[in-house]
Amino acid sequence: MDLDTxxxxxxxxxxxxxxxxxVLKVIYCSEQKQFDRIIQDALSDIKIMISLTQVYMLIDKESSKDLRQLQSKLIQGRIYIEKELTTLKVEIRRMVNTT
Structure with a gap:
């Protein structure tokens, strides 16, 4: 793998x-407006990073194994964030419905 990769x-x-x-900071200590914006920004950033790795794999075929590993980490991170987002939205709905 070359230095640029x-x-x-x-x-x-x-x-x-x-x-x-x-994301972890906002999950544990922020209000909902900030929460939604920060989570969506993080998901958008991760989507861009996944796309960048796909393009880079086309350019640098020799490093595709390392790039695939990075892409896998990015996808796992995205899945984790989406899961946490869903869980927290359900909890917020429960709290709103019980008050």
Whole structure:
């Protein structure tokens, strides 16, 4: 794997880490307006990163294994965030309905 590919993977891993930190922070301590916006921003960022890895795999076929692993991590992160979003929306509805 060449230096540019390593750098690309590192940058996306750092961005994913930042997205996950923001999501976890908002899940545990924010109001709903912020919650929805931050979650949707993170999901949008992850979607873009997944697309970037797909394009990069077309350009750098030698590193496709490493890029597929990165893409898999991104997809797992997206699934986790979507699951948490669904769970929290259900909890919010329950709280609203019980008051």
């Amino acid at each position: 390593k750098r690309f993977i590192y940058i996306l891993e750092q961005k994913m880490t930042t997205c996950m930190e923001k």
